[in-house]
Amino acid sequence: MERILIQQVKEKVGKEIKIAGWIHTIRDQGSIKFILIRDITGIIQAVVTKDNAEAAKIVGSLSLESVVEIIGLVKSEKQAPGGVEIAIKKIKILSLSSSELPMPVVEKASNETELQKRLDWRWIDLRKPEKVLIFKVWTAMEQAFRDYWTSNGYVEIHSPKFMSVPSESGAELFEVKYFDRKAYLAQSPQFYKQMAMAAGFEKVFEVGPVFRANPSFTSRHDTEFTGYDMEISFIESHQDVMSEEQNLLAYVLEKIKKDFGEDISEIYNRNLIIPKIPFPQITMREAKAILAKLKIPSEKDGDLTPEEERELSNYIKQKENHEFVFVTDYPIETRPFYHMRLENNQKLTKSFDLLWNGLEITTGAQREHRYDILISQAKEKGLKLKSIQFYLDFFKYGCPPHGGLGLGPTRMLMQIFNIGNVREVTYLYRGVKRLTP
Amino acid sequence: MERILIQQVKEKVGKEIKIAGWIHTIRDQGSIKFILIRDITGIIQAVVTKDNAEAAKIVGSLSLESVVEIIGLVKSEKQAPGGVEIAIKKIKILSLSSSELPMPVVEKASNETELQKRLDWRWIDLRKPEKVLIFKVWTAMEQAFRDYWTSNGYVEIHSPKFMSVPSESGAELFEVKYFDRKAYLAQSPQFYKQMAMAAGFEKVFEVGPVFRANPSFTSRHDTEFTGYDMEISFIESHQDVMSEEQNLLAYVLEKIKKDFGEDISEIYNRNLIIPKIPFPQITMREAKAILAKLKIPSEKDGDLTPEEERELSNYIKQKENHEFVFVTDYPIETRPFYHMRLENNQKLTKSFDLLWNGLEITTGAQREHRYDILISQAKEKGLKLKSIQFYLDFFKYGCPPHGGLGLGPTRMLMQIFNIGNVREVTYLYRGVKRLTP
Numbered sequence: 001m002e003r004i005l006i007q008q009v010k011e012k013v014g015k016e017i018k019i020a021g022w023i024h025t026i027r028d029q030g031s032i033k034f035i036l037i038r039d040i041t042g043i044i045q046a047v048v049t050k051d052n053a054e055a056a057k058i059v060g061s062l063s064l065e066s067v068v069e070i071i072g073l074v075k076s077e078k079q080a081p082g083g084v085e086i087a088i089k090k091i092k093i094l095s096l097s098s099s100e101l102p103m104p105v106v107e108k109a110s111n112e113t114e115l116q117k118r119l120d121w122r123w124i125d126l127r128k129p130e131k132v133l134i135f136k137v138w139t140a141m142e143q144a145f146r147d148y149w150t151s152n153g154y155v156e157i158h159s160p161k162f163m164s165v166p167s168e169s170g171a172e173l174f175e176v177k178y179f180d181r182k183a184y185l186a187q188s189p190q191f192y193k194q195m196a197m198a199a200g201f202e203k204v205f206e207v208g209p210v211f212r213a214n215p216s217f218t219s220r221h222d223t224e225f226t227g228y229d230m231e232i233s234f235i236e237s238h239q240d241v242m243s244e245e246q247n248l249l250a251y252v253l254e255k256i257k258k259d260f261g262e263d264i265s266e267i268y269n270r271n272l273i274i275p276k277i278p279f280p281q282i283t284m285r286e287a288k289a290i291l292a293k294l295k296i297p298s299e300k301d302g303d304l305t306p307e308e309e310r311e312l313s314n315y316i317k318q319k320e321n322h323e324f325v326f327v328t329d330y331p332i333e334t335r336p337f338y339h340m341r342l343e344n345n346q347k348l349t350k351s352f353d354l355l356w357n358g359l360e361i362t363t364g365a366q367r368e369h370r371y372d373i374l375i376s377q378a379k380e381k382g383l384k385l386k387s388i389q390f391y392l393d394f395f396k397y398g399c400p401p402h403g404g405l406g407l408g409p410t411r412m413l414m415q416i417f418n419i420g421n422v423r424e425v426t427y428l429y430r431g432v433k434r435l436t437p
Numbered sequence: 438m439e440r441i442l443i444q445q446v447k448e449k450v451g452k453e454i455k456i457a458g459w460i461h462t463i464r465d466q467g468s469i470k471f472i473l474i475r476d477i478t479g480i481i482q483a484v485v486t487k488d489n490a491e492a493a494k495i496v497g498s499l500s501l502e503s504v505v506e507i508i509g510l511v512k513s514e515k516q517a518p519g520g521v522e523i524a525i526k527k528i529k530i531l532s533l534s535s536s537e538l539p540m541p542v543v544e545k546a547s548n549e550t551e552l553q554k555r556l557d558w559r560w561i562d563l564r565k566p567e568k569v570l571i572f573k574v575w576t577a578m579e580q581a582f583r584d585y586w587t588s589n590g591y592v593e594i595h596s597p598k599f600m601s602v603p604s605e606s607g608a609e610l611f612e613v614k615y616f617d618r619k620a621y622l623a624q625s626p627q628f629y630k631q632m633a634m635a636a637g638f639e640k641v642f643e644v645g646p647v648f649r650a651n652p653s654f655t656s657r658h659d660t661e662f663t664g665y666d667m668e669i670s671f672i673e674s675h676q677d678v679m680s681e682e683q684n685l686l687a688y689v690l691e692k693i694k695k696d697f698g699e700d701i702s703e704i705y706n707r708n709l710i711i712p713k714i715p716f717p718q719i720t721m722r723e724a725k726a727i728l729a730k731l732k733i734p735s736e737k738d739g740d741l742t743p744e745e746e747r748e749l750s751n752y753i754k755q756k757e758n759h760e761f762v763f764v765t766d767y768p769i770e771t772r773p774f775y776h777m778r779l780e781n782n783q784k785l786t787k788s789f790d791l792l793w794n795g796l797e798i799t800t801g802a803q804r805e806h807r808y809d810i811l812i813s814q815a816k817e818k819g820l821k822l823k824s825i826q827f828y829l830d831f832f833k834y835g836c837p838p839h840g841g842l843g844l845g846p847t848r849m850l851m852q853i854f855n856i857g858n859v860r861e862v863t864y865l866y867r868g869v870k871r872l873t874p
Contacts (some may be wrong), residue, residue: 003671020671020837021637022637022835023835025458038637039637039639040590040637040638040639040640041591054463063619063826065834065835066482067835067836067837069671069716071630094671094837094838095806095835095836095837095838096833096834096835097833098833098834100780102834107669110778122632122637123633123636123637124636124833124834125633126633126636126637126638127636129635132592132637132638133771134627135592135593135594136592136869138593139587139591139592139593140587141591143583143587146580147584149576150576150580153477153665154576154582155477155569155572155573155576156572156575156576156580157572157864158663158864159864159865160646160661160865160866161598161646161661162648162660162661162867163872164872164873173611174613174614174615176611176612176613176614176622177611177612177613178650178660179652179869183614183872192864192865195560195865195874196560196563196864197561197562199559199563199564199569200458200459200475200476200477200561200563200564200569201477201569201572202477203477205839207644209595209597209598209645209646213597213616215616217698221617223599224597224598224599226595232530234440234457234506262578266446285823305674314725325819331525348630354670369532369697370532386741390873390874391813391874393874394560394874395532396534396562397502397535397539398459398460398502398504398532398533398534399455399532399537400504400532401480401532403852406793427595427596427597427629427633428596428629428632432616435599435600435601435615435620436601436827437632437827437828437830437831
């Protein structure tokens with residue numbers, strides 16, 4: 001007999017079926033024993049009486065979280081969760097759990113103070129249906145991103161993570177022993193997605209890990225995380241990149257809402273809204289003026305603190321009824337050397353961040369593709385040209401105007417589920433003090 | 438005016454259009470000048486006469502591989518490649534290439550002796566339409582894999598690349614300076630896809646980089662490459678994993694043949710065959726017996742050399758008219774401690790490799806999910822239990838029977854295109870001596 005999934009059981013009333021899964025709860029009343037079985041699709045009640053001595057004995061020996069296979073008859077039962085239960089004919093233990101679980105699977109609220117313990121036993125924590133949901137949504141979200149990209153002519157790249165020099169500033173860089181020399185782990189695929197533009201790929205995307213030796217312990221930071229990156233050629237300005245991003249995000253969120261909107265609303269009490277196009281946008285200068293009026297303390301001229309991001313998003317939400325806002329025209333001091341500058345103001349870059357409900361989820365820009373200007377901007381930032389000559393060479397033999405963005409899927413998920421900590425939406429979090437499990 | 442792609446030009450005869458791309462060739466006959474323009478979708482001829490003095494002057498100043506934007510009239514022209522050409526009205530240089538290209542883009546055969554030079558200038562090498570095709574096919578191939586996975590209920594994971602201990606044997610391991618201690622780069626997501634089975638995800642896949650400090654210089658090896666990994670629960674044996682893989686590969690190859698079969702056949706002279714199901718399979722013992730009869734020298738008892746793989750594939754191809762063959766039942770000596778053993782022969786594992794036209798593209802197995810047996814197998818292999826205790830713990834609190842496989846997309850592409858060197862199908866190859874560009 002083929003195993004069926006628990007979500008299919010309710011259609012099989014009156015039939016004999018086989019299921020398999022984890023022992024979620026046990027209620028042993030002696031002559032009658034109830035168990036809840038859990039698989040990836042749901043939870044169902046199974047029952048055995050003393051008439052079936054062999055099965056009753058096995059059920060009596062079970063520990064919570066053991067894995068079993070059950071053959072039984074599906075019956076309507078008003079008192080059972082979901083209205084059906086399985087009368088056990090045969091039960092087989094596939095894996096007996098130790099009777100002392102380090103932490104329970106059945107619990108309503110996840111206590112933040114227990115976070116370290118839950119991360120230590122991550123695979124048990126992930127058994128909770130509300131946790132699995134995060135990764136089902138991630139799967140659907142990533143597929144939606146890729147559907148958009150592949151149906152719009154993008155080429156996928158897998159760029160190398162080993163580099164001979166830093167890909168970004170040189171700060172927060174991981175060093176690798178590489179045979180008889182040193183290598184560095186890529187902090188972003190920035191240089192290599194731009195190389196694809198010089199190679200004539202025109203539109204590319206990459207999904208992969210990025211590594212940042214960030215010593216901070218905030219709820220938004222980790223030492224490695226998944227990055228979504230895209231880059232497109234033959235643009236007029238960064239506005240073309242922003243326009244592509246808003247189409248992409250509206251497509252993705254519509255897809256997620258359609259397939260998981262109800263679950264997300266029910267379990268996380270978050271009503272997903274498909275954003276209207278165009279997204280609001282303001283310049284950094286305008287943003288700072290608004291924040292000054294709101295009396296929000298500013299730490300830095302050309303950048304926003306987490307508090308400023310939240311307040312700015314609140315302001316836009318009230319004023320424009322929109323969860324997203326593009327902040328543009330960052331000054332050159334807060335942007336890397338390769339961001340293109342505005343024609344009418346050489347102190348400002350053709351760059352943007354995208355905030356979603358107060359959290360920065362994207363950084364993007366038009367890149368400087370003109371070799372001579374790029375060199376002078378690199379010099380201005382004090383970079384050693386020799387170390388980045390391989391990158392500068394990309395622009396010497398014909399390279400179209402281009403721009404792109406990087407987006408953090410875990411930050412997307414934090415906003416989709418209204419979860420405040422990146423550790424909760426990462427499969428296995430890595431931080432300064434955490435390399436296990 | 439919106440730019441159109443070169444493949445769309447032939448439908449626009451009699452109309453004014455805008456295109457953009459790279460200068461592929463220039464033929465300057467003084468009063469009349471012909472250029473070929475190349476974009477991601479194709480190549481087209483454009484022409485300008487001395488009557489359009491301004492445009493003629495710009496065309497006269499062009500170097501090969503410069504990037505231009507052209508507005509012009511589409512005309513039928515028998516002598517032009519593809520039967521149409523563009524009469525240039527306006528031409529604008531978007532990026533002027535240095536007149537001294539380090540290597541030509543227009544060339545028929547890629548000389549193997551020039552490989553290092555081509556890798557040095559990879560983005561110029563990749564401009565050749567036959568090279569771009571490889572990455573268009575990769576994009577479609579990966580999307581097909583993911584379509585299969587997501588439509589069959591798989592959950593995607595992004596497992597960490599930083600580990601506190603080796604994920605495999607401990608040989609060929611990259612060491613990272615990780616704040617005040619050491620970390621290691623994952624040689625495979627093996628442990629973490631098994632963790633997903635313990636977490637109840639049931640079916641998972643992962644696409645991501647794997648790192649191997651392999652000091653060899655063969656045409657099949659690199660220090661980092663993209664891996665496709667999958668793992669499924671509630672299996673009866675490794676045969677369930679093999680069965681899933683053959684369905685998956687038949688689906689993927691059908692998709693590739695449909696969308697790219699003609700291009701691959703035309704440019705690479707390779708006729709893609711959609712494999713019949715079931716794939717042939719033989720045990721390692723049978724394979725060795727066949728190879729002995731064929732007088733192929735054997736270096737090792739329980740494993741195949743590249744020469745043996747080729748000869749075995751040839752044999753199967755002649756006998757069964759099939760490009761694929763599963764080799765099963767590897768002895769415990771040549772498999773890791775976590776491979777499950779055959780019930781009727783404890784010296785053999787429930788494992789397999791998949792060969793495609795003489796190249797190993799997959800290794801897979803049923804895993805040992807029974808805690809006590811796993812420990813005794815680890816001890817037998819001489820492993821220090823303490824260092825892998827975090828992994829052993831996955832099996833202590835209920836873990837279903839499961840198995841999976843790892844597959845190399847670059848090895849797939851080598852066989853799809855009949856290309857002998859992994860460097861050619863990798864976006865940017867990394868080896869012992871190569872960390873740039």
